[in-house]
Amino acid sequence: MSFLDRERRECLVFQAFSYLSHLYCPTCSQEYSAKEPAHLCQCGSPLLAAYDMDALKVQFRKETVMARPPSLWRYHELLPVKKENDIVSLGEGMTPLVEMIKTGKNYGVDHLFMKDESLLPSGSSKARGAAAGISKAKEWKITDIAMPANGNAGAAWSLYGSRASITSHIVMPVEAPIISRKECAAAGADLHLVNGLIHDAGTIISHAVQKYGWFDASPFKEPYRIEGKKTMGLELAEQLQWKLPDVIACPVGEGAEFIGIYKAMQELMELGWVDSEKIPRLVAVQAESCAPIVEAYEKHQTTADNHPESYTAAFDINVPASIGDFLVLNAIYETKGCAVAVCEHDLLAEQRWITRKEGTFISPEGAAAFAGVRRLREEAWLHPEDTVVCVNTGMGIKSPEAFDVSVPILAADDEL
Structure with missing residues (x-):
């Protein structure tokens, strides 16, 4: 029995907090374990999260969801965080x-x-991705994350990172909105500006990740955003x-x-x-x-x-x-x-x-x-x-x- 089969079977045996099954590549269909940090497929494509839908069809009901508090985490069975204690939340979810x-x-x-x-x-939709991504980083006991950002994403990940005691290393273009820059700084992020666009910031982050061993939380290089x-x-x-x-x-x-x-x-x-x-x-x-x-x-x-x-x-x-x-x-x-x-x-x-x-x-x-x-x-x-x-x-x-x-x-x- 493969590790993926074992993980799927585990979800069927008991009511899980998350029914995350594995990661898969939408380009070449290669599957990866979801029990350890992952970035891109070996073919260079982003990875997507898969859930045990067979088990969810039996054990997950929309009536149950609708009776829960109005939070992003009311859908926790369809989210990647395995244990409730690892959730990092600032009250996100159920926007008007x-x-x-x-x-x-x-x-x-x-x-x-x-x-x-x-x-x-x-103040932005980026809080949703930060809530899931930082929660997974906490689950894996990651201490430093790094990412390029145009503004709101850097602010959100910095704020959620500070709540989880995770240091955020952020590079933004110099033209990024000043309020987002100040949010990062106020949250204690390691913020730098680049005289260029977000792809230039991404290049700097890629080099820093290789040099310092930080977790790369760049868009699509981190599958849970x-x-x-x-x-x-x-x-x-x-x-x-x-x-x-x-x-x-x-x-x-x-x-x-x-x-x-x-x-x-x-x-x-x-x-x-x-x-x-x-x-x-x-x-x-x-x-x-x-x-x-x-x-x-x-x-x-x-x-x-x-x-x-x-x-x-x-x-x-x-x-x-x-x-x-x-x-x-x-x-x-x-x-x-x-x-x-x-x-x-x-x-x-x-x-x-x-x-x-x-x-x-x-x-x-x-x-x-x-x-x-x-x-x-x-x-x-x-x-x-x-x-x-x-x-x-x-x-x-x-x-x-x-x-x-x-x-x-x-x-x-x-x-x-």
Whole structure:
């Protein structure tokens, strides 16, 4: 009996906290044990987590989940942490699903919703990945993690790392939002800035990992970040009474949120919790100045080309290349979705519109998702009767540089 067979059998024998079975390569199908730290497949591909779905179909019920506290960890059977004591939590999970009535009317979409990730610890969706990744690092007794980041991910992993007494070594581009940089510093992270983009930060981290032996928590080199991100999709299904929307629009940089949502939908369908005949069309939204996924989609490619140097106010999606690009594109093709790029003017105008009309100060990245939906409705790719969910990945106040304000200054004796 192989180690993978033994691990699967163990899950069948008793009610486990996690039904994590093994890791597998989506490129070459090679399987790896989940009982020790892992990074990439020997073929260079990212690894994905697999669960004992046969056991879960017998022992896991959505009614049980719905009776639990509103936390990310209500889905612990479908998450990778083996013991409850190893969970590192700051209260993440079950973010609001807000109906955007005014915006939907303006777009001509009858049922438009926002999955608002801005209320998570650290103010962004990156808290989900950090919660899962740092918890696994604690389980393995890792003391130092290292990663490149555009901003929010570095802040989230630094904060969760400090809670777990794990030192975070972070390299960010010099153009990264100042608030995210300050979050890292306040959390006690070993923060450095690079005069370049995130791939330059990644090169520095790779060399440091080899030199110092730190655990490489770079996107897709650490397989459990996606598992935390997929809880966004699990929550969304539950909030819609296990009826999936027609379309989910998500801003895409390195793509972990997008891949996580797709993975959640696949697992829910395999469990029989949602209609297997209706998977949402997934829409990847990028900024025109940095749109490698969009360009690959338009050329019907399965991988994306490296994008030239760029800048967008939606800095978290300013990612010229990602080793998970083929997973994003596969999710688009498999769901009959699409990829769309929006210009800087449109995403910033959308941020202002939504803030003024809906009363929620969304991030530039979230605004990009809404701008993409507006464009797709104008092009009739979306239908008025579609149920559409836009993912707002963070707080607008975390990117103050993106929002220019000119305010008159009064003298003490002036009147309005």
